[in-house]
Amino acid sequence: MSKIRVYEYAKKNNVSSKDIIHKLKEMNIEVSNHMATLEPEVIAKLDSMYKKAEPAKKSTPKPPVKEKQNVTVKPKGLVPGFDEDEEEVITTKVPIKKAVTKNKEGKKHDLQIQQKEKKIFTNKKNKKRNYEAPQQEIQVKKEKELPKKITFEGSLTVAELAKKLGKQPSEIIKKLFMLGITATINQDLDKDAIELICSDYGVEVEEKIVIDETDFESLEIVDDPANLIERPPVVTIMGHVDHGKTTLLDSIRNSKVTAQEAGGITQHIGAYQVTVNNKKITFLDTPGHEAFTTMRARGAQVTDIVILVVAADDGVMPQTVEAINHAKAANVPIIVAVNKIDKPTANPDRVMQELMEYELVPEEWGGDTIYCKLSALTGEGIDNLLEMILLVSEMEELKANPNRRALGTVIEAKLDKGRGPVATLLVQTGTLHIGDPIVVGSTYGRVRAMTNDVGRRVKEAGPSTPVEITGLNDVPQAGDRFMVFEDEKKARQIGEARAQKQLLEQRSVKTRVSLDDLFEKIKQGEMKELNIIVKADVQGSVEALVAALQKIDIEGVRVKIIHSGVGAITEYDIMLASASNAIVIGFNVRPDANAKRVAESEKVDIRLHRIIYKVIEEIEAAMKGMLDPEYEEKVIGQAEVRQTFKVSKVGTIAGCYVTDGKITRDSSVRLIRQGVVVYEGQIDTLKRFKDDVKEVAQGYECGVTIKNFNDIKEGDVIEAYIMQEVERK
Ligand SMILES: Nc1nc2c(ncn2[C@@H]2O[C@H](COP(=O)(O)OP(=O)(O)OP(=O)(O)O)[C@@H](O)[C@H]2O)c(=O)[nH]1
Numbered sequence: 001m002s003k004i005r006v007y008e009y010a011k012k013n014n015v016s017s018k019d020i021i022h023k024l025k026e027m028n029i030e031v032s033n034h035m036a037t038l039e040p041e042v043i044a045k046l047d048s049m050y051k052k053a054e055p056a057k058k059s060t061p062k063p064p065v066k067e068k069q070n071v072t073v074k075p076k077g078l079v080p081g082f083d084e085d086e087e088e089v090i091t092t093k094v095p096i097k098k099a100v101t102k103n104k105e106g107k108k109h110d111l112q113i114q115q116k117e118k119k120i121f122t123n124k125k126n127k128k129r130n131y132e133a134p135q136q137e138i139q140v141k142k143e144k145e146l147p148k149k150i151t152f153e154g155s156l157t158v159a160e161l162a163k164k165l166g167k168q169p170s171e172i173i174k175k176l177f178m179l180g181i182t183a184t185i186n187q188d189l190d191k192d193a194i195e196l197i198c199s200d201y202g203v204e205v206e207e208k209i210v211i212d213e214t215d216f217e218s219l220e221i222v223d224d225p226a227n228l229i230e231r232p233p234v235v236t237i238m239g240h241v242d243h244g245k246t247t248l249l250d251s252i253r254n255s256k257v258t259a260q261e262a263g264g265i266t267q268h269i270g271a272y273q274v275t276v277n278n279k280k281i282t283f284l285d286t287p288g289h290e291a292f293t294t295m296r297a298r299g300a301q302v303t304d305i306v307i308l309v310v311a312a313d314d315g316v317m318p319q320t321v322e323a324i325n326h327a328k329a330a331n332v333p334i335i336v337a338v339n340k341i342d343k344p345t346a347n348p349d350r351v352m353q354e355l356m357e358y359e360l361v362p363e364e365w366g367g368d369t370i371y372c373k374l375s376a377l378t379g380e381g382i383d384n385l386l387e388m389i390l391l392v393s394e395m396e397e398l399k400a401n402p403n404r405r406a407l408g409t410v411i412e413a414k415l416d417k418g419r420g421p422v423a424t425l426l427v428q429t430g431t432l433h434i435g436d437p438i439v440v441g442s443t444y445g446r447v448r449a450m451t452n453d454v455g456r457r458v459k460e461a462g463p464s465t466p467v468e469i470t471g472l473n474d475v476p477q478a479g480d481r482f483m484v485f486e487d488e489k490k491a492r493q494i495g496e497a498r499a500q501k502q503l504l505e506q507r508s509v510k511t512r513v514s515l516d517d518l519f520e521k522i523k524q525g526e527m528k529e530l531n532i533i534v535k536a537d538v539q540g541s542v543e544a545l546v547a548a549l550q551k552i553d554i555e556g557v558r559v560k561i562i563h564s565g566v567g568a569i570t571e572y573d574i575m576l577a578s579a580s581n582a583i584v585i586g587f588n589v590r591p592d593a594n595a596k597r598v599a600e601s602e603k604v605d606i607r608l609h610r611i612i613y614k615v616i617e618e619i620e621a622a623m624k625g626m627l628d629p630e631y632e633e634k635v636i637g638q639a640e641v642r643q644t645f646k647v648s649k650v651g652t653i654a655g656c657y658v659t660d661g662k663i664t665r666d667s668s669v670r671l672i673r674q675g676v677v678v679y680e681g682q683i684d685t686l687k688r689f690k691d692d693v694k695e696v697a698q699g700y701e702c703g704v705t706i707k708n709f710n711d712i713k714e715g716d717v718i719e720a721y722i723m724q725e726v727e728r729k
Contacts, residue, residue, distance in 0.1 A: 239309030270412035271466035400463035441480030444495025531582035568675025637661025
């Protein structure tokens with residue numbers, strides 16, 4: 001006889017655990033609770049007690065004790081043809097549990113019980129009319145019919161699946177075993193296993209996809225094409241400093257907005273709309289790529305077309321290139337506005353020539369980039385630019401469904417002393433109405449007042465319309481997404497859930513691509529292209545690196561260089577990396593202080609190298625999942641070279657001031673001159689005044705010599721680092 005627990009025994013004998021414990025106490029057998037295991041000899045004793053007790057009970061005419069028995073009483077008035085006084089009311093015990101256990105062995109016993117019941121409920125007058133036992137009890141005894149179809153969300157445990165199919169878990173486990181799956185009763189079954197089992201029973205399966213409305217950014221809006229109508233394009237103006245972005249924005253606005261909206265007062269709400277040939281165009285009011293990048297870094301893509309402003313008298317400048325890279329990384333079409341053509345020194349052809357290098361080939365030279373020559377100052381060429389915007393917009397087939405609850409992005413937000421939180425929202429799909437319950441980022445509320453870009457109160461705003469709203473419980477952030485919900489309660493619930501989630505996310509580490517987890521992503525098919533930004537000390541290295549990196553192709557995953565350049569790694573590089581989920585490679589260059597700070601907060605992976613093949617090796621290893629950075633460099637401090645002394649036999653001594661962390665005698669150092677690494681090596685001597693010291697902390701001066709290196713100059717930075725063993729993730 002095998003051991004069983006108290007509650008199991010109780011169940012088997014259709015008595016309560018309490019009763020068993022009580023009986024055991026009487027027998028002087030101590031058990032702690034209903035989970036206690038019973039020894040075979042104890043089971044035997046109990047058996048003898050219960051088995052003896054049973055026949056005695058059967059013969060007892062009195063109704064048995066409730067706990068031990070299942071009393072069946074005819075429900076009043078429920079049995080047609082029966083009058084209460086005529087009825088022979090018999091109460092008896094129906095051993096349901098026993099019936100179930102025996103049921104497994106065959107139907108015979110089942111029938112016996114049913115017959116017994118029939119006998120019990122025989123009417124005195126009419127012997128033929130039988131009362132049927134209550135439904136509930138029969139169900140226990142009958143095998144449940146298989147359902148036609150079952151539904152599930154995510155997964156089901158064996159027990160849950162068994163319940164849905166009306167089968168015993170053991171039967172499911174057996175079936176799974178036959179199918180080569182070993183499972184326990186509480187094991188989760190995936191979709192495939194569930195489908196296998198169900199198809200074996202001939203039951204249809206439907207998986208319910210649960211939509212998490214709190215994560216509405218990831219909702220994919222699928223509209224019936226019949227419900228889509230054309231929407232205005234949303235345009236961002238980018239370009240180098242002083243090339244005329246603001247002048248162009250103002251000039252478009254002044255010439256178009258005020259003329260049509262007579263009496264309207266221009267409001268700077270972050271975006272405005274103009275009407276050209278009866279069609280609207282929406283301009284985002286913050287020129288430059290900062291706003292664009294911030295939005296993209298937050299996962300919002302609002303711009304449909306980028307206007308790249310290039311001053312004809314100045315040509316392509318660093319920020320022009322940055323803007324191109326941003327637009328390209330976001331896959332947004334570019335229209336080039338060659339500005340300042342009124343200037344005598346203007347040379348539009350030169351601009352076109354220079355931009356050829358960035359694959360912006362003018363239509364007139366066989367390419368497909370639209371160039372508009374204009375003067376933001378005089379207004380010449382602006383109408384043409386607007387028409388070209390409409391043309392590109394038409395080609396892009398920008399459409400949205402206005403007849404759905406509004407969804408879009410925050411352009412600007414602030415706290416107004418009088419009005420409370422105020423946000424400019426760009427409706428991207430649907431229509432926003434006054435009174436709509438809304439969730440904006442992790443804030444929520446009801447749209448109280450809506451104002452358009454000329455300060456007019458409006459009742460609704462359709463796709464691509466910017467409106468300023470009030471009525472939120474807090475100030476959201478630019479780039480936050482918003483969505484309208486069916487009622488305020490839901491909006492509040494979702495808003496609060498999102499605020500909570502945001503808090504948790506802020507505490508945990510953001511997931512960006514890093515070389516360490518690259519392989520996992522490739523394996524899971526999440527990665528088709530690895531975005532990389534390359535910064536190096538000289539153009540030759542940039543080119544060599546880019547060429548070598550582009551040759552890498554591992555498991556169909558390729559490297560895509562989204563930006564490359566000469567010089568230190570800047571904040572801009574990090575923002576671009578963050579927005580495009582890229583890795584930054586520094587070749588003989590370092591990130592500047594701002595870049596370092598932003599990289600840390602944005603969790604951008606920066607890899608610094610000095611040898612090209614090491615870069616390639618590292619990227620390849622990461623893609624193959626064989627990255628082996630058992631040692632990681634840890635910068636421990638920085639010192640500024642304030643003076644240099646040349647001493648014969650010793651070499652150059654650098655009189656330094658430790659600006660950050662500490663410099664230790666045994667640390668490795670690199671010498672950085674204007675963001676570029678000029679040398680990497682070891683400290684030879686580290687002195688405070690005349691004494692050799694082990695380390696010098698921040699805020700102190702020291703004398704440093706570097707092994708085999710004397711070309712130290714004032715203003716250089718000595719960065720000390722150690723190689724630290726790190727655990728592989
Ligand atoms: N002659 C001439 N000057 C222009 C034109 N467009 C802009 N400017 C002048 O160029 C200067 C810079 O123009 P902004 O519009 O401020 O340039 P921006 O690109 O917005 O500059 P930042 O905001 O600093 O990035 C101003 O003095 C403008 O008056 C133009 O078409 N012709």
